[in-house]
Amino acid sequence: MDAGFTPEQDEIRRTLRELLRRNRDAERERAAPHGPDGHDRRLWTGLAAGLGLPGLALPEAYGGVGCSATELALACEETGRTPFPSPLLATGVLVAPLVLALGTDAQRADLLPRIASGRLTAALAVPGARLATALALTGGNRGDWAGGGRAGGVQARRADGGWRLYGEADQVLDGHSADLLVVAAHAGGFARSRTLLFLVPGEAAGVVRVRLTALDPSRPRARVQLRDVPAQLLGEDGADVPGALAAVGNTAAAALAAESVGAADGILARTVEHVGRREQFGRPIGSFQAVKHRLADVYVQVQAARSAAYYAAWATARAEPVGGLALAQALQALRVAAAEGIQLHGGLGFTWEHEAHLYFKRAAGDELLFGPVHRLRDHAACSAGLFEGEVAV
Numbered sequence: 247m248d249a250g251f252t253p254e255q256d257e258i259r260r261t262l263r264e265l266l267r268r269n270r271d272a273e274r275e276r277a278a279p280h281g282p283d284g285h286d287r288r289l290w291t292g293l294a295a296g297l298g299l300p301g302l303a304l305p306e307a308y309g310g311v312g313c314s315a316t317e318l319a320l321a322c323e324e325t326g327r328t329p330f331p332s333p334l335l336a337t338g339v340l341v342a343p344l345v346l347a348l349g350t351d352a353q354r355a356d357l358l359p360r361i362a363s364g365r366l367t368a369a370l371a372v373p374g375a376r377l378a379t380a381l382a383l384t385g386g387n388r389g390d391w392a393g394g395g396r397a398g399g400v401q402a403r404r405a406d407g408g409w410r411l412y413g414e415a416d417q418v419l420d421g422h423s424a425d426l427l428v429v430a431a432h433a434g435g436f437a438r439s440r441t442l443l444f445l446v447p448g449e450a451a452g453v454v455r456v457r458l459t460a461l462d463p464s465r466p467r468a469r470v471q472l473r474d475v476p477a478q479l480l481g482e483d484g485a486d487v488p489g490a491l492a493a494v495g496n497t498a499a500a501a502l503a504a505e506s507v508g509a510a511d512g513i514l515a516r517t518v519e520h521v522g523r524r525e526q527f528g529r530p531i532g533s534f535q536a537v538k539h540r541l542a543d544v545y546v547q548v549q550a551a552r553s554a555a556y557y558a559a560w561a562t563a564r565a566e567p568v569g570g571l572a573l574a575q576a577l578q579a580l581r582v583a584a585a586e587g588i589q590l591h592g593g594l595g596f597t598w599e600h601e602a603h604l605y606f607k608r609a610a611g612d613e614l615l616f617g618p619v620h621r622l623r624d625h626a627a628c629s630a631g632l633f634e635g636e637v638a639v
Contacts, residue, residue, distance in 0.1 A: 251320075258317055262297055262324040278331055283423045284457075284466035285331040293332070294364025297321075300338040301362025304346065308358035315497045319504035319559035326508030329608045331464040333367040335505075336420040339498045341368035341428050347490045348443060348481035357426070357445075369424035369448075371415035371470050373399030373431075377615060380430060381495025383570045384621040388488045392432040392441040400472060402431035402442055409433075409479055411444060411472040417615065421468030422457040424448050428480060429472065430487075441487050444477035451475070462611030464604065497562045499569030502616060503555035506576035506609070510548045510583040513605040517541065517587040524592070537590065544583050551579035567629060574622035580609040 251259075269289050278286040293299040303318040304310025311317075318339065325334060342361050345354060360366035370377070373393045378384040380391060393399015393413065400413030411431050421427065427446040434440050446453060452475040458467045518541060521532030531537055551572075558572035584606035588595040595602045613619060627633060 254313075255317055255320055258297070258302075258313075259320050259324055262293075262299070262321055263327075265293065265296060266324065266328065266330075279463035279466060284420060285333060289330070290332055291364055294362075298362065299334060300342070300364050301358075302338065304342055304358055304362050308346075308354060309362035310358070311362075315500060315562040316556075316559045318497075319501045319555065322501045322505040323508035323511075323555070326505035326608075327512035329462075329464050329509055329512075329604050331466065333420050333424070335465075335498075335502070336369045336424065337361060337367050339501050340370045340419070340494060341426070343494045343497060344370070344428060344443065344490060345480065347493065348485050348487070350481060353445070353478075353480065366426060367420065367424045368426040368428060369418050369421045369468075371400075371418045371421060371427050371429040371446075373413060373415050375417045375615075377417065377419075378617065378621075380491050381498060381616075382488070382492035383495050383499055383573070383616060384625050387491055387495075390432070390439070392430050400429055400431040402433040402444065402477070409444060409477045411446065411475045411477045413472055415470045415472075417458070418468050418470050419615075420466055421470050422455050422466060427453070427470065429470075429477065430491075431477075433483075442483065443480040443487055445480055446472070446475055446477045460611060461614070462607040464608065465611050465615070492567075493565070496565075496567050496569040499573040499616070500555065500558035500562055502612065503551070503558055503569065503572040503576035506573070506580040506612065507548060507552045507555050509605050509608055510544075510551065510576070510580040513580075513583050513587040513602060514541070514544055514548060516601070517544075517583075517590050520591055531590075540586055540590070544579075544586050547579040547582055551576040568626070570622045571626040573616065574619045574626070577609060577613050577617060577622075578619050580605065581613070584609050 269292065298311045299321060301310035302313050302321055303315055306312040325332065345357050361368065372380045376391045380387055400411055400415060402409050402411050411429060415429065425448050427448055429444045429446050431442055431444055433442050452473040454471040456469045458469055460467045521537055522530050524531050554572040554575045558569045561568050584602065587602045588606060591600065591602055594600060
């Protein structure tokens with residue numbers, strides 16, 4: 247593994263950081279999650295047009311930039327430094343690779359160029375709060391997590407030469423505003439039970455979307471109800487949907503790990519700046535040894551998590567399933583960095599409106615959605631066979 251970055255990768259990081267710095271507006275950032283889209287559409291359009299952010303890891307044949315998961319992870323690290331809401335995770339990290347992996351030629355030609363240009367946003371709708379299970383991050387995803395029938399979830403049935411969906415998906419990222427829903431549904435009876443993915447327009451008849459109150463407002467979520475909705479099958483019946491979801495989950499975990507590292511680095515930088523200005527007993531509190539030690543411990547955790555995230559991004563091209571473990575380390579580093587940031591900002595940091603809480607909410611919200619940390623580690627350990635055989639005494 248070459249730990250250095252190419253000039254192109256450095257340019258992506260520098261350009262994106264500069265674009266975000268130039269367009270940052272604290273007041274607009276606070277208002278954006280509560281708007282109808284759940285994000286700043288003008289900023290998203292600018293990132294799509296100026297940098298091709300949603301199509302960064304898509305082939306050039308479909309209007310993408312043609313980069314790999316490594317470049318996508320580096321971009322996520324920069325967007326994580328200031329936790330602003332955007333459709334990047336739902337559209338570019340989760341849905342786009344699924345369409346690329348499973349879609350027919352016609353579906354790819356229709357959807358991917360619009361995703362790459364930022365004109366189409368999409369969301370992955372998974373029954374219940376089972377996103378981590380569907381992506382094979384906290385356990386195997388070849389069970390009946392998609393539900394069906396009286397078991398709940400979403401049921402798919404053939405009707406009039408097509409497919410119709412009935413059921414409910416919860417905790418759908420950007421589900422309230424996405425132009426396109428990719429719905430995981432259970433199909434077939436006992437003999438041919440299987441999970442399939444379907445394409446449903448967000449405004450299709452029979453689709454009811456309710457925005458939920460989320461701990462992290464920068465990750466808007468929705469409950470999606472499907473009441474006998476006509477749907478188009480993504481790809482072909484018989485495709486390895488669980489395998490495709492697991493592969494996307496590994497890449498998404500690496501990107502999320504890099505984003506969490508960027509967020510941890512962001513709150514750490516703000517905390518260091520604050521303790522350098524805040525004075526107590528006639529000197530900056532950052533000069534006190536106890537404060538230095540606490541921040542040094544945070545710095546070590548962030549750097550270790552960064553190394554794990556970079557390796558995970560590099561390893562995705564080699565199909566190494568290490569994304570979940572890197573995500574666990576990054577989420578823990580972000581939680582520690584955010585907690586220390588709140589503490590060391592003193593009474594100012596304990597106010598709910600302070601930006602330190604944006605990082606804490608991001609850490610807690612992502613762990614609830616993609617974790618928790620101990621389950622990510624447990625699944626990684628089981629997958630590696632650490633608990634097999636007898637333990638030597």
